[in-house]
Amino acid sequence: MKPTINVGIIGFGTVGCGALQILQENGEAIAMKVGSEIKVKRIADIDIERKRPIEVDKGMLTTDAYEIINDPEIDIVVELIGGVKPAGKFIMDAIKSGKHIVSANKELIAREGHDLLLEAGERKQDFFFEASVGGGIPIIRPLKQCLAGNRIDEVIGIVNGTTNYILTKMAQEGRSFDEALAQAQSLGYAETDPTNDIEGHDPAFKIAILASIAFNSTVNVEDVYHEGITKLTQQDISYARDLGYCVKLLAIAKLRDGAMEIRVHPAFISESHPLASVNNVYNAIYVKGNAVGDVMFYGQGAGPMAAGSAVVGDIIEVARDINSNATGRICCTCFEDKPVLSMDDVSAKYYLRMHTADKPGVLARIASIFGDNEVSIASVLQKSRDEDGGEAEIVWITHEVKERNFRTALKEIEDLPVVAKVSNWIRVED
Amino acid sequence: MKPTINVGIIGFGTVGCGALQILQENGEAIAMKVGSEIKVKRIADIDIERKRPIEVDKGMLTTDAYEIINDPEIDIVVELIGGVKPAGKFIMDAIKSGKHIVSANKELIAREGHDLLLEAGERKQDFFFEASVGGGIPIIRPLKQCLAGNRIDEVIGIVNGTTNYILTKMAQEGRSFDEALAQAQSLGYAETDPTNDIEGHDPAFKIAILASIAFNSTVNVEDVYHEGITKLTQQDISYARDLGYCVKLLAIAKLRDGAMEIRVHPAFISESHPLASVNNVYNAIYVKGNAVGDVMFYGQGAGPMAAGSAVVGDIIEVARDINSNATGRICCTCFEDKPVLSMDDVSAKYYLRMHTADKPGVLARIASIFGDNEVSIASVLQKSRDEDGGEAEIVWITHEVKERNFRTALKEIEDLPVVAKVSNWIRVED
Numbered sequence: 001m002k003p004t005i006n007v008g009i010i011g012f013g014t015v016g017c018g019a020l021q022i023l024q025e026n027g028e029a030i031a032m033k034v035g036s037e038i039k040v041k042r043i044a045d046i047d048i049e050r051k052r053p054i055e056v057d058k059g060m061l062t063t064d065a066y067e068i069i070n071d072p073e074i075d076i077v078v079e080l081i082g083g084v085k086p087a088g089k090f091i092m093d094a095i096k097s098g099k100h101i102v103s104a105n106k107e108l109i110a111r112e113g114h115d116l117l118l119e120a121g122e123r124k125q126d127f128f129f130e131a132s133v134g135g136g137i138p139i140i141r142p143l144k145q146c147l148a149g150n151r152i153d154e155v156i157g158i159v160n161g162t163t164n165y166i167l168t169k170m171a172q173e174g175r176s177f178d179e180a181l182a183q184a185q186s187l188g189y190a191e192t193d194p195t196n197d198i199e200g201h202d203p204a205f206k207i208a209i210l211a212s213i214a215f216n217s218t219v220n221v222e223d224v225y226h227e228g229i230t231k232l233t234q235q236d237i238s239y240a241r242d243l244g245y246c247v248k249l250l251a252i253a254k255l256r257d258g259a260m261e262i263r264v265h266p267a268f269i270s271e272s273h274p275l276a277s278v279n280n281v282y283n284a285i286y287v288k289g290n291a292v293g294d295v296m297f298y299g300q301g302a303g304p305m306a307a308g309s310a311v312v313g314d315i316i317e318v319a320r321d322i323n324s325n326a327t328g329r330i331c332c333t334c335f336e337d338k339p340v341l342s343m344d345d346v347s348a349k350y351y352l353r354m355h356t357a358d359k360p361g362v363l364a365r366i367a368s369i370f371g372d373n374e375v376s377i378a379s380v381l382q383k384s385r386d387e388d389g390g391e392a393e394i395v396w397i398t399h400e401v402k403e404r405n406f407r408t409a410l411k412e413i414e415d416l417p418v419v420a421k422v423s424n425w426i427r428v429e430d
Numbered sequence: 431m432k433p434t435i436n437v438g439i440i441g442f443g444t445v446g447c448g449a450l451q452i453l454q455e456n457g458e459a460i461a462m463k464v465g466s467e468i469k470v471k472r473i474a475d476i477d478i479e480r481k482r483p484i485e486v487d488k489g490m491l492t493t494d495a496y497e498i499i500n501d502p503e504i505d506i507v508v509e510l511i512g513g514v515k516p517a518g519k520f521i522m523d524a525i526k527s528g529k530h531i532v533s534a535n536k537e538l539i540a541r542e543g544h545d546l547l548l549e550a551g552e553r554k555q556d557f558f559f560e561a562s563v564g565g566g567i568p569i570i571r572p573l574k575q576c577l578a579g580n581r582i583d584e585v586i587g588i589v590n591g592t593t594n595y596i597l598t599k600m601a602q603e604g605r606s607f608d609e610a611l612a613q614a615q616s617l618g619y620a621e622t623d624p625t626n627d628i629e630g631h632d633p634a635f636k637i638a639i640l641a642s643i644a645f646n647s648t649v650n651v652e653d654v655y656h657e658g659i660t661k662l663t664q665q666d667i668s669y670a671r672d673l674g675y676c677v678k679l680l681a682i683a684k685l686r687d688g689a690m691e692i693r694v695h696p697a698f699i700s701e702s703h704p705l706a707s708v709n710n711v712y713n714a715i716y717v718k719g720n721a722v723g724d725v726m727f728y729g730q731g732a733g734p735m736a737a738g739s740a741v742v743g744d745i746i747e748v749a750r751d752i753n754s755n756a757t758g759r760i761c762c763t764c765f766e767d768k769p770v771l772s773m774d775d776v777s778a779k780y781y782l783r784m785h786t787a788d789k790p791g792v793l794a795r796i797a798s799i800f801g802d803n804e805v806s807i808a809s810v811l812q813k814s815r816d817e818d819g820g821e822a823e824i825v826w827i828t829h830e831v832k833e834r835n836f837r838t839a840l841k842e843i844e845d846l847p848v849v850a851k852v853s854n855w856i857r858v859e860d
Contacts, residue, residue, distance in 0.1 A: 022579050022721045029646065032765045033578055130576060136722035138568070138576030146560060146568030148463055149452050149742030216459065274728060277707045291452045291739035292566035292729060298704060299725030309722035312579030326756030335462045 008068030011080035012045035018308025104131035121331030128314035136306030150289030152214035161281035199228035207251035226264035349428035373409035438498030441510035442475035448738025534561035540635035551761030558744035566736030580719030582644035591711035592627035629658035637681035656694035779858035803839035
């Protein structure tokens with residue numbers, strides 16, 4: 001056993017501060033678990049002057065990441081700067097310099113994780129990234145280890161706290177999307193430029209990572225379909241409730257006859273589904289395996305201490321591997337190369353809300369277009385409202401059908417003169 | 431890497447069949463993950479004639495566990511017979527014979543796990559027991575690894591599917607305890623002699639295991655207070671609902687100033703708590719850490735395939751350790767010896783339901799006894815009912831108070847001539 005295992009942190013933002021605080025506060029117990037002291041030797045950041053919520057010796061700080069990457073005394077490099085550049089190069093250079101890696105960088109892992117993991121694996125070095133998905137929630141390691149006996153058939157996550165907060169406020173307090181977003185921003189749950197969250201980029205990276213582990217296959221993140229939540233209205237949320245559903249931004253990965261469906265979009269989900277009661281900034285990942293059945297992992301998906309918990313958990317694992325001479329023990333598990341289905345070939349149920357002329361034969365006309373396209377209807381709800389000036393609002397829920405068929409039908413319906421407007425359509429998961 | 435890693439299973443019941451089926455069905459992918467074929471070489475059971483749901487070569491079966499324990503070709507011994515005797519001796523002998531151990535035996539781990547783990551650890555052999563708590567739900571490994579950076583402050587589990595099923599039926603269908611138990615028995619969710627489940631023995635073993643891992647301390651299972659659910663009535667469940675609570679059988683472990691509270695009993699839990707929506711035979715374990723905040727693990731707590739998933743996950747971990755020359759990498763983490771608080775010193779909130787004479791001054795008399803014992807009242811609800819012949823039903827919810835004080839007050843209240851009957855009292859967790 002090494003008496004001390006040295007850590008270098010690149011990126012001294014909120015998660016870096018959280019990880020450092022945890023290592024300080026819980027350091028004694030961590031040393032007992034590992035058999036070595038874990039010591040943060042060096043911290044690199046482009047800004048080392050800014051005041052942080054945690055005190056550190058000025059001599060530990062550097063603006064040059066290579067003072068960590070090239071330090072022969074440092075065993076573990078923790079990358080917390082985010083983004084692909086320059087994080088990817090830092091990590092690759094650190095691996096080549098013999099370092100074990102811990103990273104929380106979802107975008108980098110999703111885009112270049114495979115190459116980085118292979119490089120680390122060939123050198124028998126560890127590369128862990130538990131904090132990249134679900135903040136403090138244990139999910140990567142449970143998938144790679146505890147559930148390794150399963151063929152995983154499905155992973156469905158609420159993996160973006162910002163959008164889950166917005167949707168919760170819309171559902172529970174009747175707020176509009178814009179109001180709820182402003183509220184999230186004022187509380188620091190959403191960034192000034194919220195695009196990454198509300199347009200679904202962030203969950204797309206995360207589900208790409210989860211799918212690659214669950215299905216033992218590389219995933220090209222460009223193949224991950226994603227939609228955001230900006231088009232959701234109170235009407236849709238209210239219809240969802242009437243029909244027994246909640247609306248959530250879901251990150252979905254399913255195995256279908258050896259191919260992968262990977263997609264991020266708002267969806268109706270049954271009120272009785274365990275994911276339906278995941279509210280506010282909480283995250284949860286629901287997993288279906290052919291042995292375990294369904295399991296769910298729930299917790300805080302962000303925040304310095306929660307993400308720091310995952311980072312420190314990874315550091316402890318590397319340290320244990322170092323002390324057992326077993327680094328590189330579990331590396332890349334992508335031993336397959338499964339195709340990703342195009343959205344046309346994905347099957348789902350659909351909620352569709354439209355305004356039509358309120359006169360005889362309209363419903364039949366639309367229903368026959370559905371029929372022609374093999375879209376079978378599970379339920380239909382028509383409301384005629386005086387204030388709409390002779391228009392009717394019709395809400396349809398379909399049975400499961402290929403998206404290609406649904407979209408073709410939708411296009412034909414939109415072209416009907418009696419259809420004033422297709423107001424929204426949302427996929428339905430049960 | 432070893433081309434083949436040989437497994438011997440002792441105990442060919444439902445979980446053994448499940449594990450074997452998983453190893454057969456998912457064997458190819460498992461071999462890719464491990465780098466070796468996992469081969470079940472031998473299975474021991476006292477009854478090798480009985481028909482099982484899975485086909486095995488007769489030659490694999492033996493009635494003598496020592497044909498496994500002493501087989502030099504077997505690397506991993508999987509113990510699935512349950513109970514302390516003879517499982518404990520089998521495991522100890524297997525460890526001494528150089529075998530790595532996987533066990534699903536909650537009672538044995540709770541009672542003798544510490545000695546067995548130490549013995550395995552000293553010999554650098556693995557001893558895993560993920561299936562002993564929560565069936566297929568990953569919880570032991572997440573606590574020991576992913577959350578290892580945390581000081582765990584609280585673990586609250588719904589870890590007995592039988593009682594959770596009964597309580598769900600009582601709450602959702604208005605059934606009596608006896609009716610719901612009979613229903614559970616007819617579906618195979620409860621045994622003919624249901625004592626172990628309904629009296630809380632089973633969850634007591636499980637929370638002893640979880641507490642020892644969460645708090646890094648040995649736990650004497652005799653120190654775990656446990657109560658069952660037999661005294662629960664429809665009235666209590668209905669009052670719970672009116673007050674915004676569900677009633678669940680909770681297995682609770684809390685760290686209080688360096689000491690441990692460990693207890694199993696029915697409890698009111700707020701409807702908004704993540705555990706409140708865990709219904710039917712599902713299990714969940716809620717964990718609070720000083721870094722991660724609150725996380726919850728949810729899934730099927732029993733059944734051959736779910737428990738088999740955990741057993742196979744453990745086998746895979748041992749196999750990876752064998753191939754990395756790193757067995758014994760993580761062993762016993764009980765490096766502390768924390769005391770267990772007596773129930774007198776445990777603090778909780780209490781629900782109390784009583785029948786009293788319906789006349790002036792009764793409420794004041796009772797309230798003053800509470801006051802004298804420093805029991806502060808959060809809410810009180812009085813119903814006078816004609817059919818009770820001049821009796822009133824009073825329901826109290828206290829603020830948090832030491833159980834000693836509550837029980838002293840209760841005793842004095844019971845002795846009051848105006849109190850006809852204390853019908854029930856139940857602890858409240860928020």
